[in-house]
Amino acid sequence: MNDGSAGTPAILVESVSKRFGRVLALDDVSLSVRQGETFALLGPNGAGKSSLIDILCTISRPDGGRAEITGIDVVRHPLQARKRLGVVFQEATLDTRLSVYENLNFHGMVYQMNRADRRRRIDEMLALVELSDWRDAVVRTLSSGMRRRLEIARGLMHEPRILFLDEPTIGLDTQSRAKIWSYLEQLRASQNLSIIVTTHYIEEVDTCDTICIIDHGRILVTGTPETLKAAHGTSLFRVTPRTPDAHAALVARYPGTVEGAEGQLLIRAEDAGSADALLAEFGTRLRQVSVDQPSLESVFLSLTGRDLREAPPAVGKTRGHP
Structure with missing residues (x-):
């Protein structure tokens, strides 16, 4: 069994497939994540992200192919693989009846950390996420942002090599989201932590090292944000029609139009004259119009034909992880 040395990928996936009845959730998926990098896995709902993460977290088994965590086969050695992983699930999994300290202490006990290591690590993690003054507070009294920070601290308690974050900032305000990403960057830089x-x-995810876009169970593209924007990015018109009739007319006029958030329509700019043509035909029927330069959002639209926020993430079952 590999010892996870510096040259070993943090994650290695080779030709992994997974089927649920007639649905092929993962179709010959292969990818590699370097140690110490931040890796974003993007895809519409139902694209296969959760199926892949469940396999990497040893929650489910692939039907074919293999997956390794720091050189450890997740099927043959699941317990060893889990010790290298920290997981922050989309759904809250804290025990709200316990204190901040008790939640972290219990997690350390589950991972068989001795008392001295638990105390040391609790102090380190609470300092990192700025919750030291709240160590004795009952979790149900914390704000949603503080609870999310505590979940990140808990995921890091046992000093994993890889941290999985499933929608880590969903439902948080802009300031709380920025704080969480600041903590994660500190961790990645100081501890060579791989973040998925x-x-x-x-x-x-514009500052992530690598972006991987998955749809219909297949990897569409992998690369740095800059290379993906250069290869697949386009300018986008972000328009808000005044009336349902204007909405319908825009969709008919621009067949590739994608429904965005809050009633917006996203239209790809075909050439330099596209803006003039759009305004000449629809200017008085638009409540608002803006132009986005090539971005990861336009990359995603070009490759999948959908908006990443087309539908809000569904609250599903809470996946367990020891």
């Missing part, structure tokens, strides 16, 4: 994140806030 899924999110519907596509602007949050």
Whole structure:
């Protein structure tokens, strides 16, 4: 069994497939994540993200192919693999009846950390996420942002090599989201931690080392934000029609139009004259119009034909993890 040395990928996935009845959730998926990098896995709902993460977290088994965590086969050695992983699920999994300290202490006991290591690590993690003054507070009294920070601290208690974050900032205000990403960057830089994140806030992953877009169970593209924007990005018109009739007319006129958030329509700019043509035909029927330069959002639209926030993430079952 590999010892997870510096040259070993943090994650290695080779030709992994997974089927649920007639649905092929993962179709010959292969990818590699370097140690110490921040890796964003993006895809519409039902694209296969959760199925892949469940396999990497040893919650489910692939039907074919293999997956390794720091050189450890997740099927053959699941317990060893889990010790290298920290997980922050989309759904809250804290025990709200316990205190901040008790939640972290219990997690350390589950991972068989001795008392001295638990105390040391609790102090370190609470300092990192700025919750030291709240160590004795009952979790149900904390704000949603503080609870999310506590969940990140808990996921890091046992000093994992890889941290999985499933929608880590969903439902948080802009300031809380920015704080969480600041903590994560500190961790990655200081501890060579590999971070795997899924999110519907596509602007949050613009500073990630690698972006991987998955749809219909297949990897569509992998690369740095800059290379993906250069290869697949386009300018977008972000328009808000005044009336349902204007909405319908725009969709008919621009067949590739994608429904965005809050009644907006996202229209790809085909050439330099596209803006003039749009305004000449629809200017008086638009409540608002703006132009977005090539971005990860336009990359996602070009490759999937959908908006990442087209539908809010569904609250599903809470996946367990020891």
